[in-house]
Amino acid sequence: MSQKRQKKRKRSYYKRWGYIYTLPFFVGFFVFFFIPLVSTILYSFYEYYTIGLVEVGPNFVGLDNFISLLQTELPKYSLNTLILWLGGFLPQLAVALLLASWFTDARLMICGEKFFRMILYMPGMIMASAWAMMFFTLFSNAGPVNSLLMDSGTVSEPVSFMSSVAGTRVLICFMFFIMNLGNSVILLSATIMGLDRDIYESARIDGCSHRRAFFKVVVPSLRPVISYIIITSMVSGIQMFDLPQIFTDGQGSPNRTSMTLIMYLNRHLLGNNYGLAGALSVYLFLVSGILCFFIYRILNQREE
Amino acid sequence: MRKKLLSLLFMGMMTMALCTGCGGEKKTASDLPKADTSKEGKVINICVYQDTMKNFVNNYYPEVESVSKDGEDTFLKDGTKIHWIVNASEVFQTKLDEMLKKQDTAEPDERIDIIDLEGDYMKKYLDSGVCVPLSDIGITEEDMAGQYPNTKEAITVDGKVCGASVEVAPGLFAYRRSIAKDVLGTDDPDKVQEMLSDWDKFDEAAKKAKEKGYYMLSGFADAYRVFSNNMSKPWVSDNQTVEVDPSIMKWIKMTKEYTDAGYNHKSTNVFTEDWMKDQAADAKVFGFFYSTWGINFTLVGNAGEEGFGDWAVCKGPQPFYWGASWLVVAKNTDNPEHIKDLLLALTCNKDIMKKISQDVNTFVNNSEAMTEIANDPKSGSDFLGGQNHVALFNEVAPTINFQNICAYDQGCTLDMIYSFGDYFLGNISLDEAKTAFETAIKERYPNIKEIKWPE
Secondary structure: OHHHHHHHHHHHHHHHHHHHHHHHHHHHHHHHHHHHHHHHHHHOOEEEEEEOOEEEEEEEOOOHHHHHHHOOOHHHHHHHHHHHHHHHHHHHHHHHHHHHHHHHOOOOOOOOHHHHHHHHHHHHHOOHHHHHHHHHHHOOOOOHHHHHHHHOOOOOOOOOHHHOHHHHHHHHHHHHHHHHHHHHHHHHHHHHHHOOHHHHHHHHHOOOOHHHHHHHHHHHHOHHHHHHHHHHHHHHHHOOOHHHHHHOOOOOOOOOOOOOHHHHHHHHHOOOOHHHHHHHHHHHHHHHHHHHHHHHHHHHHHHO | OHHHHHHHHHHHHHHHHHHHHHOOOOOOOOOOOOOOOOOOOOEEEEEEOOOHHHHHHHHHOOOEEEEOOOOOEEEEOOOOEEEEEEOOHHHHHHHHHHHHHOOOOOOHHHOEEEEEEEHHHHHHHHHOOOEEOHHHHOOOOOOOOOOOHHHHHOOEEOOEEOOEOOEOOEEEEEEEHHHHHHHHOOOOHHHHHHHOOOHHHHHHHHHHHHHOOOEOEEEOOOOHHHHHOOOOOOOEOOOOEEEOOHHHHHHHHHHHHHHHHOOEEEEOOOOOHHHHHOOOOOOOEOEEEEEHHHHHHHHHHHHOHHHOOOEEEEOOOOOOEOOOEEEEEEOOOOOHHHHHHHHHHHHHOHHHHHHHHHHHOOOEOOHHHHHHHHHOOOOOEOOOOOEOHHHHHHHHHHHOOOOOOOOOHHHHHHHHHHHHHHHHOOOOOHHHHHHHHHHHHHHHOOOOOEEEOOO
């Protein structure tokens, strides 16, 4: 009897270790994620900012922050974010698929394919802020790109890239594209190499063209990886901040056409406006939640 | 049971989060803070946004015994340590604000004792009741008699001076001698000044410069300080309304005209890559509005060796300053005696200040010392082709208008220059630019409800 009880106690003793080992994560999650999340949601219902060093509030104002945000140019900033993300992401996915198909095609016999893959991956290792600063210098009115264009006789006056909407957006999209390309190429080519080549080979033997075989046989098998790439890219797209922030000196210039949602959030932190910034964060949280829900459903459907 | 516990936890946390927000103490400017004069601490903490002040103290304060290897601490002869808290301009206020929140509760040796405040945000701290009047630590009006009176008026609250400047930053118009000869037919500073003495004449010179293939100014923000220092009222007087001054409207009008007519080189702001390159020897820009540090250090660096001797300075259309800073004593300081001695040495002692000015080529806040240097026939700058620029600075220094400094200067300046950049370039209309400024300023200062534009 006593032996049995001892055994039982021992088992429950081991069971406890599981909780203890996972405790650091839960403590970290609670302190650094849960508490800020709850307080952000809470503050979104309050008037709470500072004038100089003097704090105003928190005074409960109900939904005032949410309503006043709707009267701002929030749709414009959402559209900016979408444009900047898609402008970088769509070419990224297309080029990554192309390169992955080249790298894995045995018939092309590309030499030094590992080398190229490494080169492609390298831009992603540089900080976004460093990219933004480099491009800012490269494309400034007196920068090297303009000197090159003028010396070669292409233009007579320096091109003011950053004062045009298209110029700024294209450059930001290009940075986003080049930074994330390598990662997608590696993911896609690794998956393609892991695929069963037999189906592809037999399709080819049956007279199917390379392109057709790629789109009809390889791409459908890549769906889970492509979904993964879409989700991770969308998450970083919604959070796009450092590239346009540094590239436009926090202004989203010209005339806020490259101001993303998080940059707009950052504007409210200039005045420590926790109330309004909190409300904006809640909106973002909801939008991200809805998007995640849809993508999760689409993913699950495909698996079925 | 578990659910109950969880909900209890939730509620506790929410109340806690609520309470943290309620702790803010509200202060008005009228009740000035007091210094703790009971006993002296062992550490003097000084917050600065660049190394200049640290170098002044280390090199010229007679009580300094040694400096630690990492440069973070300076030891005085009586064993007291000065701890330097250096934060770059971009993060200076954020970090300072955090530290000041703990000022009332921190250990005496952890408290901030002196802060170096730039003119653009000095009023923010004055209005928040952070700065102790200098009379409280025993510095009298007589002690400060040598300082330029306007530098004292700028930092006076309720009749009490709350800070002191080591340097003054009067501004001048620095121009290229070679271009002036080509455009105006002379490079003599007096004659050039005559041709640039008001804005109409300045515009005329700009037209001539354009005809000869030069730009009068580099870009949009070049003349901003000259106009913003000559406003008739502060940006904000009631904590609710931004009143845009007619002087600012003049800057907008002039910059638009200059950009459309090609009188400027379209650099979008000061200290941008394009702006600095416009100061090089191969650039085509006539001149720059610059203050003391700008001419003695920034311009010299940007102009390079080839530009040496090709520059000169004149007063330009209106007096202005750029980048003045004040040393203030933080409330609850535990080192009033030491601070008094330090401030007396650096801001009131003519001999020490004169030595600083001569050694590092700066303009110190002591009219007697600066007049002596200005009248010294040996004074002159090789960079400016031998011109005695100190004499000119000395004429401008007492005429600077600090009256309209307010706590909103920095934000208004930044948002004004950024918001109107697109208008100058022709991307948006004047009304759109005004709306952009209104949006930006309301985001930055949530308490601002209205923006008034002059007719």
